[in-house]
Amino acid sequence: MASWVPPRWLRPVVFAVSLIPAVWVIYGLASDFFNGTRLLGSNPIKEAEHFTGKWVLRFLMFTLAVTPIRQTLGWNWLQKYRRMLGLFAFFYATLHLSIYFFLDLELVWGDLWADIVKRPYITIGMATFVLLVPLAVTSTAKMVKRLGGKRWAALHRTIYVVVVLGTVHFWMAVKRDITLPLIFALIFAFLLGYRVVAARKRARVRSARAAGNEEAAASTTGGGQPRFPVPGSRFPAP
Amino acid sequence: MLIKKRDDIKSSEITPESLYCDRREFLRAAGLLGIATATVSAGALARAASAHAAQGQELKDELTPFEDVTTYNNFYEFGTDKAEPAENSKGFKTKPWTVRVEGMVNKPAAYAIEDFIKPSKLEERVYRHRCVEGWSMVIPWMGFPISDLINRVQPLASAKYIEFQTLHDPKQMPGQRSPVLNWPYTEGLRIDEGMHPLAIFAVGLYGKTLLPQNGAPLRTVIPWKYGFKATKSIVRIRFTDKQPRTAWNDAAPNEYGFFANVNPEVDHPRWSQARERRIGEFRKRPTLMLNGYADQVGRLYSGLDLRKNY
Numbered sequence: 018m019a020s021w022v023p024p025r026w027l028r029p030v031v032f033a034v035s036l037i038p039a040v041w042v043i044y045g046l047a048s049d050f051f052n053g054t055r056l057l058g059s060n061p062i063k064e065a066e067h068f069t070g071k072w073v074l075r076f077l078m079f080t081l082a083v084t085p086i087r088q089t090l091g092w093n094w095l096q097k098y099r100r101m102l103g104l105f106a107f108f109y110a111t112l113h114l115s116i117y118f119f120l121d122l123e124l125v126w127g128d129l130w131a132d133i134v135k136r137p138y139i140t141i142g143m144a145t146f147v148l149l150v151p152l153a154v155t156s157t158a159k160m161v162k163r164l165g166g167k168r169w170a171a172l173h174r175t176i177y178v179v180v181v182l183g184t185v186h187f188w189m190a191v192k193r194d195i196t197l198p199l200i201f202a203l204i205f206a207f208l209l210g211y212r213v214v215a216a217r218k219r220a221r222v223r224s225a226r227a228a229g230n231e232e233a234a235a236s237t238t239g240g241g242q243p244r245f246p247v248p249g250s251r252f253p254a255p
Numbered sequence: 256m257l258i259k260k261r262d263d264i265k266s267s268e269i270t271p272e273s274l275y276c277d278r279r280e281f282l283r284a285a286g287l288l289g290i291a292t293a294t295v296s297a298g299a300l301a302r303a304a305s306a307h308a309a310q311g312q313e314l315k316d317e318l319t320p321f322e323d324v325t326t327y328n329n330f331y332e333f334g335t336d337k338a339e340p341a342e343n344s345k346g347f348k349t350k351p352w353t354v355r356v357e358g359m360v361n362k363p364a365a366y367a368i369e370d371f372i373k374p375s376k377l378e379e380r381v382y383r384h385r386c387v388e389g390w391s392m393v394i395p396w397m398g399f400p401i402s403d404l405i406n407r408v409q410p411l412a413s414a415k416y417i418e419f420q421t422l423h424d425p426k427q428m429p430g431q432r433s434p435v436l437n438w439p440y441t442e443g444l445r446i447d448e449g450m451h452p453l454a455i456f457a458v459g460l461y462g463k464t465l466l467p468q469n470g471a472p473l474r475t476v477i478p479w480k481y482g483f484k485a486t487k488s489i490v491r492i493r494f495t496d497k498q499p500r501t502a503w504n505d506a507a508p509n510e511y512g513f514f515a516n517v518n519p520e521v522d523h524p525r526w527s528q529a530r531e532r533r534i535g536e537f538r539k540r541p542t543l544m545l546n547g548y549a550d551q552v553g554r555l556y557s558g559l560d561l562r563k564n565y
Contacts (some may be wrong), residue, residue: 034379042346050537058338059327060390062351123539128527136525190525193506194335 023094039071039112046120062120069113074187074201076106077180088215102157107153110146138189145182147173156183156249177212180205186235214246272302298466312505314540316383319392321461328468329386330487331435333432343429344467349488352472358493359414364409369385372458374407375399379462380455385517385546391531396476397459401449404456410446410494413549418443418499419475419486436502442486444477445555451516452553453478456489479548481515512565514554517546521565 042065045056057064083099086092122128132139152173153158161169184205188198318376330340333347351370375395385391385408405417421437425431425466431438457476458465465471467518477484483503493499510524518528530539545552556564 055322055326059323060337060532062532063390131527135522138525192335193331 021092021094028101032101034074035101038068039109040114042068062116063118065116066113066121069109069116070187070190071197072109073106073113074169074180074183076109077176077183078107078201078204078208081176081180081205085211087210102151106154107149110149114146138186141182141189142186145179145186148179148182152176152179155203177209180209259387261333261432264340277288280300286419304423316381316393318381318395319534322361322482324392324460325466325468327534329482330430330468330470331441332430332438332488333468334430335435339430341466347467349467349472352490354473354492356404356408356492356494358418359363359411359493360465361409361411362480364408366464371400371404371473372399373402374455375456376457380453380476380478380519382453382476382479383543383546384476384482385529385531385542386482387481387483387511387515387523389526389528389531390534391542395461396457397462398457398476401444401456401475402452404492405446405449405455408494411494414446414447414494415496415560416443417449417497418491418493418495420491420493421486422488422490440476440486440502441499442484442501443483448477448555451552451555455547467515479517479545479552481517483511484515487521502547514556514559514561516561516565517542517544518561519544520564521562 043056045060046065048054048056049061055061057068072121080099080102083095085103087095118124120127133143134140152175155164155169155172164172184198184202187201188195191198322327327337327342328340329337330344333340333343336366349368353365354368354371355363355365357363377394379397379400381393381395383391384394401417409416421440423431424429424479425438444454454475455479457470459467459471465474467488470485473489474487475489477487498513501511501513503515504513517528522528528542531542532539543549
């Protein structure tokens with residue numbers, strides 16, 4: 018399984034599938050306003066805002082799920098899709114912000130500023146987006162090389178802050194029913210918790226190795242799935 | 256402060272002030288029934304022109320389609336998503352239905368819904384409906400003034416407030432199975448607000464009996480206040496001398512006050528209330544003071560700091 022190579026058509030298919038929500042929401046907005054349909058319900062702009070916001074969190078979730086799945090199931094080929102998934106999170110964040118600013122606030126800069134300054138959930142939402150920008154910019158293989166693997170990985174750990182802030186933003190934005198934000202919070206808690214546990218294990222292995230106890234080290238890694246380097250990967254795991 | 260006249264002239268025989276104040280709406284309602292269509296559009300144009308002359312644009316108050324009015328609802332008893340009330344309220348039992356009037360009144364009573372409505376003359380009222388979330392509609396309600404009831408049951412002079420309560424029945428109302436709000440939904444008005452001719456009990460809309468998602472069989476409509484001030488599927492009306500606790504005020508006191516008057520100058524802590532999106536329109540429009548009913552109801556709040564009493 019670890020050596021499975023995905024067919025060549027998989028990448029364009031994943032790309033196309035990831036675009037479906039965006040195509041749907043843009044088509045829905047246009048159709049609702051020009052043809053009087055109700056594809057996005059009675060309040061299409063609000064619906065588009067909420068819809069794209071949730072897709073940001075979903076793509077962040079997919080992105081953060083890559084490493085745990087790879088390490089526990091050995092699906093190393095997934096690594097090659099992590100960049101695309103992360104960039105889709107950024108793409109939906111841009112769409113979300115654009116709908117908010119262009120269609121909801123109708124390009125009124127004063128309102129945008131008032132929202133950012135006066136309303137904590139907007140402040141947090143904007144901060145989330147701002148933190149995503151450097152991650153998107155440095156997502157290329159070239160940038161990894163330029164920054165060096167360690168520094169690149171350190172920078173991209175910002176994603177952990179991004180998911181926390183993004184979830185807080187969603188939580189604060191809902192009026193009363195927190196079911197959905199709670200579900201996202203639990204999933205992210207699991208994905209981040211996994212990393213904490215994995216880091217602790219690595220630390221234990223290191224100290225065991227330092228003590229010269231190779232056997233104990235092997236047993237704590239649970240069969241020794243190869244972690245570094247990932248075959249075929251240009252990216253270090255953060 | 257209470258009007259206690261039980262005179263020879265029945266209130267239903269007097270041309271209600273609301274009818275006078277809302278003559279344009281009345282004309283529009285008439286137009287709905289296929290009468291005087293030409294007059295209607297003239298009236299609507301005139302009003303739009305006067306209300307929005309400052310913006311230099313003609314904003315009409317066109318009726319929001321029935322489809323939107325009945326599928327885009329905040330009725331948390333049937334779910335918190337806007338589409339859920341219409342889906343989850345199918346089969347909601349509104350017969351038999353009892354409305355209890357109690358508290359500080361001379362004539363407390365339990366009415367069968369038919370008897371509750373019967374003494375009043377139903378009229379059509381076309382009202383703007385502004386949700387605290389920033390969207391709005393225009394809805395042709397069918398109902399009668401709350402003052403009809405107040406006059407009928409004769410509150411004591413010491414009574415200052417009316418409290419309205421929604422049915423509590425988690426079997427029929429799945430939303431009540433989780434503590435999203437402090438069930439049953441409770442709202443209230445000062446008695447003088449309830450006496451205002453614009454404040455009505457609605458039993459229908461678009462000339463049809465109210466659908467469950469809109470608060471069947473009986474709801475209040477207070478057009479100058481945010482939508483959450485209305486109480487749907489009412490089973491209890493209580494007169495009291497203390498300001499009633501209200502559902503949204505319980506949930507978030509800094510966001511939802513007792514008065515909840517539509518006010519473009521007082522922001523919700525999480526968003527501006529200066530503008531609103533009329534359902535079905537692409538661009539936002541300015542929100543009007545007291546939802547455009549300032550001339551009629553402004554006097555109720557003279558001397559009251561609306562910023563503090565949001």
